Amino acid sequence: xxxxxxxxxxxxxxxxxxxxxxxxxxxxxxxxxxxxxxxxxxxxxxxxxxxxxxxxxxxxxxxxxxxxxxxxxxxxxxxxxxxxxxxxxxxxxxxxxxxxxxxxxxxxxxxxxxxxxxxxxxxxxxxxxxxxxxxxxxxxxxxxxxxxxxxxxxxxxxxxxxxxxxxxxxxxxxxxxxxxxxxxxxxxxxxxxxxxxxxxxxxxxxxxxxxxxxxxxxxxxxxxxxxxxxxxxxxxxxxxxxxxxxxxxxxxxxxxxxxxxxxxxxxxxxxxxxxxxxxxxxxxxxxxxxxxxxxxxxxxxxxxxxxxxxxxxxxxxxxxxxxxxxxxxxxxxxxxxxxxxxxxxxxxxxxxxxxxxxxxxxxxxxxxxxxxxxxxxxxxxxxxxxxxxxxxxxxxxxxxxxxxxxxxxxxxxxxxxxxxxxxxxx
Amino acid sequence: xxxxxxxxxxxxxxxxxxxxxxxxxxxxxxxxxxxxxxxxxxxxxxxxxxxxxxxxxxxxxxxxxxxxxxxxxxxxxxxxxxxxxxxxxxxxxxxxxxxxxxxxxxxxxxxxxxxxxxxxxxxxxxxxxxxxxxxxxxxxxxxxxxxxxxxxxxxxxxxxxxxxxxxxxxxxxxxxxxxxxxxxxxxxxxxxxxxxxxxxxxxxxxxxxxxxxxxxxxxxxxxxxxxxxxxxxxxxxxxxxxxxxxxxxxxxxxxxxxxxxxxxxxxxxxxxxx
Numbered sequence: 106x107x108x109x110x111x112x113x114x115x116x117x118x119x120x121x122x123x124x125x126x127x128x129x130x131x132x133x134x135x136x137x138x139x140x141x142x143x144x145x146x147x148x149x150x151x152x153x154x155x156x157x158x159x160x161x162x163x164x165x166x167x168x169x170x171x172x173x174x175x176x177x178x179x180x181x182x183x184x185x186x187x188x189x190x191x192x193x194x195x196x197x198x199x200x201x202x203x204x205x206x207x208x209x210x211x212x213x214x215x216x217x218x219x220x221x222x223x224x225x226x227x228x229x230x231x232x233x234x235x236x237x238x239x240x241x242x243x244x245x246x247x248x249x250x251x252x253x254x255x256x257x258x259x260x261x262x263x264x265x266x267x268x269x270x271x272x273x274x275x276x277x278x279x280x281x282x283x284x285x286x287x288x289x290x291x292x293x294x295x296x297x298x299x300x301x302x303x304x305x306x307x308x309x310x311x312x313x314x315x316x317x318x319x320x321x322x323x324x325x326x327x328x329x330x331x332x333x334x335x336x337x338x339x340x341x342x343x344x345x346x347x348x349x350x351x352x353x354x355x356x357x358x359x360x361x362x363x364x365x366x367x368x369x370x371x372x373x374x375x376x377x378x379x380x381x382x383x384x385x386x387x388x389x390x391x392x393x394x395x396x397x398x399x400x401x402x403x404x405x406x407x408x409x410x411x412x413x414x415x416x417x418x419x420x421x422x423x424x425x426x427x428x429x430x431x432x433x434x435x436x437x438x439x440x441x442x443x444x445x446x447x448x449x450x451x452x453x454x455x456x457x458x459x460x461x462x463x464x465x466x467x468x469x470x471x472x473x474x475x476x477x478x479x480x481x482x483x484x485x486x487x488x489x490x491x492x493x494x495x496x497x498x499x500x501x502x503x504x505x506x507x508x509x510x511x512x513x514x515x516x517x518x519x520x521x522x523x524x525x526x527x528x529x530x531x
Numbered sequence: 532x533x534x535x536x537x538x539x540x541x542x543x544x545x546x547x548x549x550x551x552x553x554x555x556x557x558x559x560x561x562x563x564x565x566x567x568x569x570x571x572x573x574x575x576x577x578x579x580x581x582x583x584x585x586x587x588x589x590x591x592x593x594x595x596x597x598x599x600x601x602x603x604x605x606x607x608x609x610x611x612x613x614x615x616x617x618x619x620x621x622x623x624x625x626x627x628x629x630x631x632x633x634x635x636x637x638x639x640x641x642x643x644x645x646x647x648x649x650x651x652x653x654x655x656x657x658x659x660x661x662x663x664x665x666x667x668x669x670x671x672x673x674x675x676x677x678x679x680x681x682x683x684x685x686x687x688x689x690x691x692x693x694x695x696x697x698x699x700x701x702x703x704x705x706x707x708x709x710x711x712x713x714x715x716x717x718x719x720x721x722x723x724x725x726x727x728x729x730x731x732x733x734x735x736x737x738x739x740x741x742x743x744x745x746x747x748x749x750x751x752x753x754x755x756x757x758x759x760x761x762x763x764x765x766x767x768x769x770x771x772x773x774x775x776x777x778x779x780x781x782x783x784x785x786x787x788x789x790x791x792x793x794x795x796x797x798x799x800x801x802x803x804x805x
Contacts, residue, residue, distance in 0.1 A: 278691065278700060281707040376773060393692070397773055405694040412696055 108244070109145075109163055110199035111170045111191050114156035115213045118190040125183040128152040130230055136180055137236045144168050144176065147238030149245065151206065151227040153220065155213050158206070160199060162240060200244055200435060204428045207252035209261055216261040216417040221252040239512050244435065251431040258427065261420040264413030269300035269352075271409040272380040272401070273307055276348055279378055279399050287311040289334065289346040291360075292353035293321040296382055300350050305329050313346070315339040317353070340364055344371035350380040351387035359387040362395075369395055382406065442511045444497045450523050451493065455486045493517070532590050533647075539583040540642050546576040547607070547635045554627035558702055566624060573615055573627070580608045580638075593651050596664040600645040605664075607637035609672035617676065617712065625702050626712075629679050659734045667727035667752075671787060673720030674759065678784030680713035681777040688774060710773060714766060717780050721759045728756060751790020758783040 113126055128136060133150050140161070141147075145168075148161025159173055170193045178186055194202045205211045207224045228245045231237035237245065255261050265271035280286050288309050290301045293316035304312055312331035316322035319335065326333045334342060343349065343364065353359055360379070365388075369377065374397050381388040381402040393400040440446070459482050467475050497514070517523075553569035584605065587595050595601035614630040617623075687703050690696070703709065731749070736742040743749075762779035765771040771779070 275691070277705060278687070279706050281705040281711075373769060374772065399691060401691075401694070408694055409696050 107163060107166070108160065108196055108199045108240075109168070109170055109173065110158060110160045110194040110202060111173050112156060112158040112194070112202065113186075113190050114158070114192065114211070117192055118186075120154075122183070122186060122190060123155065123157070126152075126157045126177060126181055126186070127154065128157060128181075132180070133227075133230055134234055136177070137231070137234050139180065140173070140176060141236055144173055147236060147241050149203075149228055149231045149237055149241055151224060153223050156206070156211075158203075160203060160241070160244075162238075197432065197436065200247075201428060201432055203244065203248050204251045204431055205424075207248040208255035208424045208428065209252075210255075210421050210424050214266050215414065216263075216266070216420070218256060218262040221249075221256070224248060224252065239515070243438065247431050247435040251427055254427045254431070255424050259420045259423045261417055261424055264409075264416055266410055266413050266417070267299065268382050268403055268406045268410060269296055270303050271406040271413075272300055272350060272382055273303040274409065275401055275406065276304075276378050276380065277307065279376070280347065284308045284310045286347040287313070287345060288348035288350060289313045289315065289339070289343070290331075291315050291339070291349065291351040291387065292383065293318075293325040294352060294354060297350070297352035298325055300352060300380075300382060301325060301329055301331065304348075304350070305331070309348075317355075343368045346377070347375075348378045348380070349388075350382065352382045353387050354383070355387060356385065358389050359383075360389065360392075362389045362391045365389070365392040365395055365398060369398060380406070442514045444514065447514045447517065448494055448497045451497070451517065451521070452490060454521055454523050455490055459483065459486050532586055536583065536586050536590060539579060539586070540645065543576075543580055543583060543604075543607075544635065544639045544642050546572075546579060547611070547631060547638055550576050550611075551628055551631045551635055554624075554631060558625055558628050559698070561702060569627065570615075570618065570624065573611065573618075573631070577608065577612055577615060580604075580611075584608060591647070591649055593648075593656055594661050594664075596661065597648055597651045598646065600641045601648075602664070602668065603637045603641035604645065605668050606672060607634040607641065609668050610634050610637070610675055613669070613672045613676055613716075617716075621708075621712070623704050623708065623712070625704065626680070626683060629683060630676060633675055633679070657734075657738065659730060660738070663727050663730040663734065666723045666730070670720045670723030670727055671791075673716045673723060674755070674780070674784055674787060677713045677716035677720055677780050680709050680716060681780040681784075684709040684713060684777050685774065685781075706773075710777065713777060713780055714763075717759055717783075718763055721756065721763055724752065724756050724759070728752060746794075748790060748794035751786060751794065755783050755787045755790065758786065 113123060115123065118126075128150065129152075133152060136150065140159075142164065144164065145161025146164050148159065150160070151158045157177070159177065161173070170191070171188065174188065174191050192202075202211070203224075207221055209216045209218055209220055212220050224245075228237055228241070231241065265274040277283065283304070286309060288304050288311070290297050290304070290312070293301075293314055297314075297316070301312060301314060312329060313334050314322045314326045314329075314331050315334040315336050316325075317336050319333070322333050322336075325331070340360075343360075344367075349360070351359055365377075365379070376397040376399065379388055379392060379398060379400045381390075381400070384403060386402055388400065388402075390400065390402060392398050463479060463482060467478070470478055497517075550569065550573050553565045553572055557565050557569060584595055587601075595605055611631055611634040614627065618627070683699075683703055684706060686699055687706055687709065690699050691706070758779060762771070762776050762783070766776045
């Protein structure tokens with residue numbers, strides 16, 4: 106099988122280079138036009154913040170991966186990139202790599218299931234632009250199946266691997282039902298935004314944002330349907346929240362021990378969870394000594410993250426087994442597209458029908474007529490199959506890897522349900 | 532029938548141990564391999580245990596409440612049965628090993644020492660005594676479960692405070708759920724003990740000529756009842772919460788165990804059946 110793939114990713118290039126080669130969907134469409142027919146007959150392009158990967162069936166045996174890389178570098182007008190920044194894959198290794206990407210084991214954050222959706226979106230884009238053909242569709246189906254199996258059959262995506270998500274996971278070990286709780290997120294920067302999004306996703310009952318720059322809080326609150334609290338007097342309302350998550354870039358403490366003592370008194374000592382995910386810390390760590398206060402800072406949350414990453418890495422052998430199985434399944438299908446097995450299967454298929462019908466009806470004929478009936482029915486089958494056999498043999502002579510041959514053989518198999526019959530027999 | 536009773540007496544500890552094994556495997560591995568089969572196995576164990584209690588009652592012509600080892604097998608059944616109902620109601624299946632272990636202990640002791648008593652005092656055949664013992668046993672089962680959930684709460688609480696995010700952190704439900712399960716079990720235990728005490732105070736002086744208000748079991752149960760009463764009402768009125776209510780529940784349980792040991796094995800009173 107003649108599939109080529111080249112990848113620039115977090116293992117081979119700096120973030121600057123990856124950013125420089127990143128393709129948005131419009132650029133991908135433009136690039137499709139540039140390479141389709143010239144380099145590849147069909148293929149797939151995946152571009153995310155951590156990787157840009159180009160897969161394709163070359164239009165001729167002379168196409169090299171260097172040409173593909175150069176075309177990408179020229180499109181983006183990037184300098185300073187060498188062939189060392191690319192990983193190259195051919196044939197089965199290219200499919201294996203794609204399956205690994207879809208399963209999340211090639212991700213910077215092992216088990217990141219966002220990549221699974223990105224692979225699906227990439228294929229959809231390729232299909233809409235007529236860049237993904239018959240073969241890529243089948244590869245994609247197998248990749249999606251491998252990705253789904255990785256999620257359902259292993260724990261590769263379980264457990265928080267970011268500090269903000271670990272904070273939410275920890276909160277859920279304290280409170281059982283977030284829909285009955287209220288949360289305040291202090292700081293609307295990247296970390297605060299992520300934490301607020303996670304709380305929203307987990308169904309927090311009421312979410313409030315406060316930030317030194319009001320406009321930023323307003324923007325985040327609007328996107329998450331949250332309330333806003335002015336930063337200059339947010340401490341007056343602190344006691345109204347069951348969860349306080351602080352992620353500002355302040356140099357000094359935002360919440361002191363006394364603030365929390367006042368808060369707890371006003372709350373009648375109903376438990377309160379304080380998550381400090383800022384560096385330097387926003388909340389005085391002494392607050393953990395106050396009754397009914399649960400306090401965790403970024404160091405303790407990092408313990409959860411590291412433990413979960415170790416657990417995810419331990420799942421990689423299971424994923425590799427899934428990839429092996431899916432790859433074997435795909436290659437078995439692909440090999441069945443060759444002409445010779447297809448001819449044999451087609452003839453066996455018709456012969457089995459003939460033999461079955463003969464067996465069912467042979468008692469209707471006298472013993473001396475039975476032999477004649479068998480000869481006649483065999484002749485009929487041979488005549489029916491003569492032309493398809495000749496045509497299939499032509500595919501074999503022209504080379505079995507051509508798309509046209511593969512499509513036609515696949516159509517014959519599907520029309521007569523030959524694969525289903527083979528599966529039943531297995 | 533006697534042969535079946537003897538066979539079940541030997542088999543029951545093993546059934547509880549196997550059930551405990553299923554629950555423990557799922558707890559340690561964190562998988563759901565036995566998610567349904569462990570519940571089914573617990574149900575079958577309880578079914579065999581119920582059959583055992585029924586056959587004993589029919590064969591010996593009295594309910595199995597006449598000596599401490601009969602009480603122990605009833606207690607083993609009551610603890611696991613209460614857990615089974617709790618699991619069905621809440622669908623929280625990860626805490627089974629911590630409860631079923633108590634049934635194993637009670638049943639092993641009972642299976643080893645349970646006597647075949649055909650002749651019992653007339654007073655031990657009374658329906659009122661049956662209701663009194665039934666409520667007291669279910670009440671003690673409920674406070675056992677309350678204490679177990681309380682204990683799990685304390686372990687998880689300390690693990691979170693000390694940033695220990697291991698097996699306990701991964702497998703146990705949230706602190707809020709553990710607190711609720713402990714509290715609701717305590718309420719059920721308190722109500723059942725109240726009924727047992729009321730029946731006891733009204734009926735026991737008439738049934739037992741040597742009845743005494745200084746009886747260690749009566750004093751012990753009353754202390755347990757007062758502790759649980761204080762815990763429940765202070766929690767309901769918002770005076771105590773979280774860890775402090777849990778501590779009270781565990782203290783109540785320890786006193787209940789201490790009282791049982793003193794009453795049944797050390798002191799001699801009308802309440803001693805051993």
